Amino acid sequence: MSTQSHYPCEACGADLRFAPGQTRLVCDHCGHVQDIPQAVRRGDHLLRELDLATALRAELPEAEHEEHRTLSCPSCGAQIEFATDHHATNCPFCATPVVADTGERRMIKPQGVIPFQLTEKQARDALSLWLGQLWFAPNGLVDYARKGRKLTGIYAPFWTFDAATLSDYAGQRGDYYYETRTVTVNVNGKSERRAERVRKTRWHSVRGRVARAFDDVLVYAARSLPAQNIDGLRPWDLSALQPYTRDYLAGFEAEGYTVELREGHHLAKADMARVIETDVRRDIGGDEQRVARVDTRYSDETFKHILLPIWTAAYRYRGRAFRFVVNAQTGRVQGERPYSAWKIGFAVVAALCLAAVIAYFGQKAP
Structure with missing residues (x-):
């Protein structure tokens, strides 16, 4: 789902928006400023972990859930949420027109959010620099960000998982x-x-035991963006997480999760298993290692649903949508890119001509 929160300005009634890099809401119409209540830093009891076993049994309290009116984008599968007074919009990931239906979905509420740190201009500058470094990109693509095309600010859904592990190996x-x-x-x-x-x-032969405590194993909780693009946005500074409040969403959109908690947990355990195998090999020592078996016991398992800030843009080239994403905390850029056939052809011809010139003068040399 994707939703945008609207907060009316106390002075003029226009929509307030969250100011990236600050802790206040700003009215672009009249300039009125409204402070967000003092942010509570990560580690405070208000930013709490939820018990995983309870959630997997579908026994979380009602207060941990929200109802959303959603529809899946037919092109990229994003879950788009509509406010009650909106009935149509474009998908923020692929620009496909989407019309709302009347269906509602019960979802786990976010526990934390990293507020936007980069403004749209800063994100566009980062995107322009990245696009300018692409070889064989169409001219229209290189000019895309420089012409001031609007980027969309979206809070992407993630799960984080914690666990204490004890692993016996052979x-x-x-x-x-x-x-x-x-x-x-x-x-x-x-x-x-x-x-x-x-x-x-x-x-x-060797046998042994290793232990590790995992904190905030991060799993992307949607499928709207390619996994390689999301992975390329890392690292995130999760110490900047704030307890969730919709004030941070003012002027931005938020996508709902389509990777359910159980699947997210499965993906997190696969990540943990790779780390545990590295620990096992280190514990075995020697010049080479063969790992025959690892039996891991998990305890103290908890999770959070969090939102992380991303600026997105979609570019259409020959009927296909290409997406770009900017980490709105660090400025890292990832995306898909088309190739210009004529630029590639020109480069091939130039290379052949250069090779011919070198060969000609090579034959002339005594």
Whole structure:
């Protein structure tokens, strides 16, 4: 889902918006400023973790849920939420027109949010720099951000997972050793015997146990954006998380999760397993390791639903939409890109001409 929160200005009635990098709401019409109540930093009891087992049993209190009127984008699958006075909009990820229906969806409320830090202009500058560095990009793409095309500010949904783990493992440790052997080689038509060192590996079985506490394993909770683009926006400074309040959403949109909690937990455990295997290999030691078995027990499992800030833009080239995203906390840019066929062709012709010139002068050389 995607929704935009509207807050009327006390002075003139126009919509207030959250000012990126600040803790206040601003009216672009009359300049009125309204402070957001003092933000409570991460670690305070108000930004709490929720018990995972309770949520997986669908036993969270009603206060942890919200109802949303949503419709899936037919092109990219984004869940778009509409305010009661809106009935149509364009998908913020692919610009596909979407019309609302009357369906409602019960969802877990966010516990935390990282407010926007970059303004739209700052995000456009970062996007322009990134686009300008792309090889073989169409001229229209390079000019896209420079012409002041509007970017859309969206809070993307994520799950975070915490767990204490204890892992018993079995495997083998390999230690290198060297042996000297005599070999026969041919030198100028004559056979000679030489000594050479050969590396071998001595293996022996090992067993052990490793422990690790995981904090805020991050999982993207939607499918609207390609995984490689979302991964490319990392890292996020989650110490900047604030307890969720819709004040931060004023003037921006927020997408709802389409990756349910159970699936998100499964993805998080896969990430944890990769880290645990690294711990196991380090614990085994030696020059090589073989891991035969890892049995992990999980405890103290908790989770949060959080929103992270992203500026998005969509560019259409030959009937296809290409999406760009900017981390609105750090300015990192990721996106899909088309290639200009004529630029590639020109580069190939230029390379062939250069090769021909080099070959010609090479033949002329004495």
